[in-house]
Amino acid sequence: MSDENAPKLSPVEGHKAEGHYLRGTLPEEFADPAVEHLSEANKSLIKFHGSYQQEDRDARKNRSKAGVGKAYMFMIRLKLPGGKLTADQYLAMDDVAGRYANGTLRITTRQSFQFHGVLKGDMKATMAAINATLVTTLGGCGDVNRNVLACPAPHPDPARKQMQELADAVAAHLAPRAGAKAYHEVWLNGEPVTFDDVAPEVAEPIYGKTYLPRKFKVAFSLPHDNCTDILAQCLGFLAVTEKGEPVGYNLYAGGGQGQTNSNPDTYPLLAQPVGFVEPGEVVAAAEGIIKLFRDHGNRENRKRARLKYVMHDWGVEKFRDVFYRDYFKGPRREPREAPITGLDLHHGWQSMGGGKLFLGLSVENGRIKDEGSFRLRSGLRAIVAKYKCDVRLTAQQDVMLCGLTGDDRTGVEALMTEYGIPKPETLSQVQRWSMACPAIPTCPLAITESERAMPGLVDQFETMLSGLGLGEEPISVRMTGCPNGCARPYQSEIGIVGRGGTKYTLYIGGDSYGRRLNAEVQDGVPFDQIVPKLTTLFASFKAERARGEAFGDYVTRIGLAKVKELIGAKV
Ligand code: SRM
Numbered sequence: 265m266s267d268e269n270a271p272k273l274s275p276v277e278g279h280k281a282e283g284h285y286l287r288g289t290l291p292e293e294f295a296d297p298a299v300e301h302l303s304e305a306n307k308s309l310i311k312f313h314g315s316y317q318q319e320d321r322d323a324r325k326n327r328s329k330a331g332v333g334k335a336y337m338f339m340i341r342l343k344l345p346g347g348k349l350t351a352d353q354y355l356a357m358d359d360v361a362g363r364y365a366n367g368t369l370r371i372t373t374r375q376s377f378q379f380h381g382v383l384k385g386d387m388k389a390t391m392a393a394i395n396a397t398l399v400t401t402l403g404g405c406g407d408v409n410r411n412v413l414a415c416p417a418p419h420p421d422p423a424r425k426q427m428q429e430l431a432d433a434v435a436a437h438l439a440p441r442a443g444a445k446a447y448h449e450v451w452l453n454g455e456p457v458t459f460d461d462v463a464p465e466v467a468e469p470i471y472g473k474t475y476l477p478r479k480f481k482v483a484f485s486l487p488h489d490n491c492t493d494i495l496a497q498c499l500g501f502l503a504v505t506e507k508g509e510p511v512g513y514n515l516y517a518g519g520g521q522g523q524t525n526s527n528p529d530t531y532p533l534l535a536q537p538v539g540f541v542e543p544g545e546v547v548a549a550a551e552g553i554i555k556l557f558r559d560h561g562n563r564e565n566r567k568r569a570r571l572k573y574v575m576h577d578w579g580v581e582k583f584r585d586v587f588y589r590d591y592f593k594g595p596r597r598e599p600r601e602a603p604i605t606g607l608d609l610h611h612g613w614q615s616m617g618g619g620k621l622f623l624g625l626s627v628e629n630g631r632i633k634d635e636g637s638f639r640l641r642s643g644l645r646a647i648v649a650k651y652k653c654d655v656r657l658t659a660q661q662d663v664m665l666c667g668l669t670g671d672d673r674t675g676v677e678a679l680m681t682e683y684g685i686p687k688p689e690t691l692s693q694v695q696r697w698s699m700a701c702p703a704i705p706t707c708p709l710a711i712t713e714s715e716r717a718m719p720g721l722v723d724q725f726e727t728m729l730s731g732l733g734l735g736e737e738p739i740s741v742r743m744t745g746c747p748n749g750c751a752r753p754y755q756s757e758i759g760i761v762g763r764g765g766t767k768y769t770l771y772i773g774g775d776s777y778g779r780r781l782n783a784e785v786q787d788g789v790p791f792d793q794i795v796p797k798l799t800t801l802f803a804s805f806k807a808e809r810a811r812g813e814a815f816g817d818y819v820t821r822i823g824l825a826k827v828k829e830l831i832g833a834k835v
Pocket residue numbers: 316339341371372373374375376377378404410411481496519520521522523567570630700701702703706707708709748749750751752
């Protein structure tokens with residue numbers, strides 16, 4: 265092929281190719297106090313290190329009026345496979361939040377923590393403090409494998425235990441290698457290492473020099489507890505058990521949420537069943553799928569660069585053929601019968617076996633903060649410091665305190681009362697089942713509010729639902745400040761997606777177990793009309809639902825046209 269016919273790669277491909285395995289000129293730009301913000305190439309590369317350069321969007325207007333530039337700052341995202349932290353690691357992260365970030369810890373929809381508002385001059389100290397506790401941020405973002413999800417519940421259950429171990433193994437196996445050297449040099453005063461004389465397949469054996477076309481996401485889940493939303497993932501391992509023992513995993517591939525307004529070539533898709541692998545084959549299968557993506561993903565158009573489009577464009581049969589022929593040496597097996605039947609939020613006191621308990625707490629939109637008499641951050645700190653309990657984060661933006669005993673219960677609950685932390689069972693179902701992405705003021709892509717708007721919306725839902733006698737219904741409501749879908753809104757019963765200003769697009773009809781995509785029912789709905797619009801639909805659900813029928817199932821049964829009629833949208 266002549267050069268002029270060669271595909272035009274996206275600029276990020278150039279940043280990776282020239283980036284010396286994620287090093288770029290990050291050491292130089294961080295060493296130079298005169299550099300206020302990073303170059304374009306380093307802005308791309310720092311993502312692989314688990315950080316984004318951001319700007320305080322709340323401050324933008326006033327700073328612009330005052331003629332001063334943007335208030336640059338950094339977001340840092342941890343890599344926490346299966347959402348696990350020891351008590352000491354949790355306390356260290358709480359210190360980081362107070363010392364270097366904006367005083368909050370943000371549980372993400374991928375079982376991790378984000379820090380917001382870290383200043384450039386504090387970045388090295390922050391990264392060093394994180395790494396000192398043996399937690400890394402490498403691969404938190406960027407075109408590599410992201411945080412690996414697994415149901416974090418520490419129940420005495422062999423399937424959960426195995427999947428939590430396999431999540432660690434997959435995360436370790438898919439971590440960048442040469443990139444890790446650059447990470448050490450940039451943040452931890454590691455020796456500069458060059459790979460100029462080393463073949464890319466040796467330096468970075470899984471990824472090569474240009475890493476992946478785009479981000480890659482893996483999750484493990486259980487049929488009766490899909491708390492990691494496995495069908496939203498590039499790669500999912502759904503445990504198959506026989507007599508309670510894990511015998512292997514149905515492998516799903518090609519899920520994803522993100523879409524772009526006015527770009528009909530982008531859409532959310534559910535992962536498709538590809539085959540069945542035994543536990544000992546999981547790591548090799550993950551490597552195979554990621555290499556398939558590396559080789560066949562789109563490197564020209566980043567909007568279409570996800571594995572879901574390879575699956576969509578090829579179809580599942582071709583995907584299977586290519587995977588088993590070129591990327592996986594194990595036997596080709598059909599997926600087993602293991603339908604998804606539930607999703608556990610893991611709230612409240614539950615047994616870990618051996619006389620130990622864990623306590624699952626609902627965290628509104630994942631934000632661990634102190635605000636007035638609600639002092640969640642201080643309260644969690646006090647509990648973790650006193651009881652030395654390990655901490656786990658869920659993919660539903662919640663937290664678990666693990667390894668407690670029956671004797672600890674009174675003391676823990678007294679601390680919760682002291683710090684104004686509600687017991688999960690006192691919260692409404694809609695709050696417990698809701699999620700929202702950070703959006704404004706930190707996310708540069710946000711076109712509306714989300715996390716800051718959600719509490720007000722939940723209040724309105726609570727009033728409406730309890731007025732209709734539906735207060736006990738578990739209804740999943742997920743909101744995002746743009747169509748990228750970070751809170752997985754297209755898999756909820758009610759998805760509310762930022763459209764611009766104070767307007768949102770309404771999606772209705774998924775289910776609370778993450779098995780189905782919902783459908784757009786109305787665009788451009790003003791924020792204050794969202795709940796009023798839904799009231800007639802909920803009244804009809806109350807009057808006409810079949811026994812035990814969930815809201816999402818009901819709206820799917822009555823059909824889109826009827827739903828639109830009931831919410832007053834154009835049919
Ligand atoms: Fe996300 C980009 C936050 C989970 C799809 N996401 C972003 C950025 C980094 C904005 C940016 O590119 O500058 C957001 C940072 C906001 C901030 O200020 O913190 C951001 N995403 C988040 C988090 C923190 C949302 C949350 O409420 O917790 C989640 C971090 C997870 C983690 O710990 O790794 C987060 N993002 C997701 C998910 C859900 C998931 O992975 O299960 C999705 C949908 C699944 C998927 O990948 O398709 C998701 N984020 C996106 C996209 C759309 C990608 C696409 O293929 O179209 C973007 C935009 C992009 O990558 O260009 C994005």
